[in-house]
Amino acid sequence: MWIYEKKLEYPIKVCSTNPKLAKVIITQYGGPDGELAASLRYLTQRYTMPTGRSKAVLNDIGTEELAHMEIVASLVYNLIKDATVEQIKAVGLDGYFADHDRALYFVNGSGVPWVASYIQSKGDPITDLHEDMAAEQKARSTYEYLIQLSDDPGVTETLRWLREREVVHYQRFGETLEHLYDHYGKNHYFIMER
Amino acid sequence: MDRERKQLLMMIMAEEFTAVEFNLYLDTHPDDRKALDDYNQTVKRLAELKQQYEKKYGPLTNFGYVPSEYPWRWVEEPWPWEINFA
Ligand SMILES: [Fe+2]
Numbered sequence: 001m002w003i004y005e006k007k008l009e010y011p012i013k014v015c016s017t018n019p020k021l022a023k024v025i026i027t028q029y030g031g032p033d034g035e036l037a038a039s040l041r042y043l044t045q046r047y048t049m050p051t052g053r054s055k056a057v058l059n060d061i062g063t064e065e066l067a068h069m070e071i072v073a074s075l076v077y078n079l080i081k082d083a084t085v086e087q088i089k090a091v092g093l094d095g096y097f098a099d100h101d102r103a104l105y106f107v108n109g110s111g112v113p114w115v116a117s118y119i120q121s122k123g124d125p126i127t128d129l130h131e132d133m134a135a136e137q138k139a140r141s142t143y144e145y146l147i148q149l150s151d152d153p154g155v156t157e158t159l160r161w162l163r164e165r166e167v168v169h170y171q172r173f174g175e176t177l178e179h180l181y182d183h184y185g186k187n188h189y190f191i192m193e194r
Numbered sequence: 195m196d197r198e199r200k201q202l203l204m205m206i207m208a209e210e211f212t213a214v215e216f217n218l219y220l221d222t223h224p225d226d227r228k229a230l231d232d233y234n235q236t237v238k239r240l241a242e243l244k245q246q247y248e249k250k251y252g253p254l255t256n257f258g259y260v261p262s263e264y265p266w267r268w269v270e271e272p273w274p275w276e277i278n279f280a
Binding site for chain 2: 003004005006007008009010011012013014015053056057060061064070073074077078154168169172175176179
C-alpha cells in the first residue's frame with residue numbers, strides 16, 4: 001500500500017498568475033512523457049520483474065514519479081487558480097475552461113486527454129527497461145523545452161530539479177538493465193542474428 | 195504559513211530527498227556499505243525533524259503512523275499544493 005505524506009518532495013515557487021505557462025506545463029501532468037504516464041508505467045511493469053533489485057527500482061521510481069505528478073499539479077494549480085476568464089481566453093485555454101474550469105485534468109500541451117497507449121508493459125524485463133530508459137530521456141527533453149518556455153524564475157527552478165530527477169532515473173534504469181543482462185547471462189553486444 | 199514552519203518543512207524536504215536518493219542508489223548498489231551507513235544516518239535525522247514538526251503542526255502522515263491531538267488534526271489546512279515557497 002502507499003502512505004501519503006502531507007508535503008511535496010520539492011518546494012514550489014510560483015511568482016505570479018500565469019495561465020500561459022500552466023497551459024504548457026500541464027503536459028508533464030497528462031501528456032505522453034508526463035509524470036502520470038511515468039508512474040503508471042513503472043508501477044505496472046514491476047509485477048513481472050524477475051529479481052528483487054529490479055522490482056525495487058521499478059517500485060521506488062514509480063512511487064517517486066507519483067510525487068513528481070503532485071509537484072507538476074501544484075505548479076499548474078498555482079499558475080492558474082487566480083486567472084481571470086479574460087486571461088484564460090487570451091491564452092487559448094477557453095476550451096479547457098469549458099470542460100474543467102481551473103481544475104486539474106490529464107491532458108497534454110495541446111489539450112489532448114491522457115491515453116493508456118502512452119505506456120507499455122511487455123512482460124519482457126529487458127524490453128520494459130529499454131522503454132523506461134527512453135521514457136526518462138523523453139521526459140528530460142520535455143523539461144528542457146519547458147525551461148525554455150518558462151518566464152517565471154521560481155517555476156524554472158522546480159523544472160530544473162524535475163529535469164535532474166529524469167537524469168538520475170535514467171542512470172538507475174541503466175544499472176538495472178546491466179543487472180538483468182547479468183541475471184540472464186547474456187552478453188551486452190548488439191549482434192543481429194542471421 | 196509562517197516562516198519558521200516553512201523553514202522546518204524545507205529541512206524535512208531536504209533530508210527526505212537525501213533519503214530518496216540513497217534509497218534509489220542502494221536499490222542498484224545493495225552492497226555499498228558506506229552508502230548504507232549514510233542512508234541510516236539520514237533516516238535518523240529525518241525522524242527527529244519530523245517528530246519536531248508534527249509536535250507543533252500536526253501529523254505529516256495518517257493511517258496509523260502518527261497519533262493526533264484532539265480534534266483530528268489531519269484535516270487542517272494548508273495541503274501541500276497550497277504552500278507557495280516564492
Ligand atoms: Fe523519472
